[in-house]
Amino acid sequence: MFDYWNQRFAQEGMIWGSDPSPTALHAKDLFRQHQSKTVLVPGAGYGRNTKVFSREFETYGIEVTPAALEIAAEWDPLSTFTLGSALDHRLDIQMDAIYCYDLLHLFLKEDRRRLVVNCLKQLRPGGVIFFTSFSDEDPNNGSGKLMEPGTYEYKEGKFAHFFSDRELREYFAGTEILETGSYPETLKSSEGKSHSYILRYIVARTMS
Template identity: 45%
Template sequence: MNPWNKEEKLEHPQDEERIGAYWERRFVAEGLIWSDVPSQTAQDASHWFQQEGLRTLLVPGAGYGRNTRFFSSSYKVDAIELSPSAAKLGEAFDPKTTFYVGSAFDPIIGGRDRYDAIYCYDLLHLFREADRKRLLQSLIGRLRGGGILYLTVFSNEDPHCGKGDLLEPGTYLYKPDKFAHFYEQEELLRLVPGWNVLETRSWREPFPPEDGRQREYTIRSLAARKPSGEFQLPAAGQ
């Protein structure tokens, strides 16, 4: 039995419930929201994974697998997705990846204890500070020593940064019922103290078109190698 209990482990469990309900509604109504084209960051991440000779990959917050399908021809991929409808879409869209319905905060969900690499796309910034730390702790615990963490987050250079109510430093309620944290470059680097940072980049990512208009948003990416010895971030709140 999985002993993980989000009400005990998360500072704001209602945030994950809200996010899950939002995306469940959208995937039910819209299906493959982001088309079948992977993020440009997936190719960049694969460059680092291939260079290191990595084989096993964990993708938290995988949606319907538009990025996992890019990876699954080259790696053994496990995907975690909160939305049951998205995971069901993913099983058809990317049958080579194994989808697990559940929370990325859960430290034991998935097919193995440790992975060679983790690709965390546009997930971390959806939470407040204490739970961002908890999520990162959980993911780092799933990565073997010497493995590669590749993550993307909203950038403070995105036009939405600074819009709406300020919930925490750098975190804004930029749309009704929708908030995010916007990372500066220095803050991104502080996520993995003592790691070998391979690369940081800024990207313009496309939104699904709206009323025939092309839209973009700005993200940052980080590729970093975990130290070979055991590594753990300070506990949330420290």
Template identity: 60%
Template sequence: MSKYWNRRFAGEGMIWGSEPSPSAAWAKSHFLDAGVRSVLVPGAGYGRNTKVFHPECEVYGIELSESALKLAAEWDSGTAFIAGSALEPQLEHQVDAVYCYDVLHLFLAADRARLIEASLRQVRPGGLLYFTSFSDEDPHNGCGEMLEPGTYEYKKDKYAHFFSEADLRTHFAGMTVVETGSFTESLQSPQGGSHEYILRFILVRNGA
């Protein structure tokens, strides 16, 4: 996976443009209402969404792609980026909240569990976690070869897991669900193209 993203970021630059996802502003509003002052962003890419959270919050971004990290250093100097896998804890201290945009669906079941567990270990008890992921209502769901239940190679060499509401809640069993929902995200590429995806989100509190 790291080779794939390195190649894309090196060749395409800021793949999804400079505008952040509306979900980042939504999450920030809820985070600040809850007194959040530090945020971890696993799979931060080149920092498209990390900028949203500061200066109000101390922000940390975990990213595996060296090409993305080079872009991030120029685009968002206010975030502390860490080179490494989001599947493993990278911080030596805990933060108040985690914002994880469209990363969870990129993995098979075992690694999805690792991502959530690593995120939990890095957020304080009572802290918040906000995740977005592909919805089972997205048109790509069911396309291509099924690798696992709900997971399809919907494009050549590219697979994703498509979450139902119940499936997403199951992934966060043992945590307090604050809110769930779905929305349509439109992504603009630097080349002028656009793609729409139907996403689900979940906001949970660390602890039952």
């Protein structure tokens, strides 16, 4: 997975353009309501979404590919980025909020669980998470080679897990689930090409 992403960022630069996901704007409103001061973005890429938060919150990104972080340092200098894996890397700060965009579905089950556990450990008691993932309502669900239940190699060398609402909630059992829902997402490349899909999101709060 590392080679795939590093090569894409090195060759294509800002793969999904400069506009943030509408889910980041939604998360920003929620984090404001919860009086968050610090926000972590695991799988931050080149900072497309961190930039939504960094003007207002102390914002940290963890990203595994150096090629993405080179762009992020220029695109969003207000955020603090760390090179590392969100599966096991932790910062010294307890975060008030975590926004994790389309990272969870990139792993097989064991690592999906690891990601959630690691993120929850990074959150202060009473902190808020906003996670997005591919939805089982997306037309790509069920296409390609079955790797694990709900997980398909839908393009050569690239697999993803497609979450139902129930399964997404199960990953955050033990937290207070505040909201779930779906978004039609359209990604636009810097060359003007666009790609649409359906994602799910979940908002939850850890017990204080």
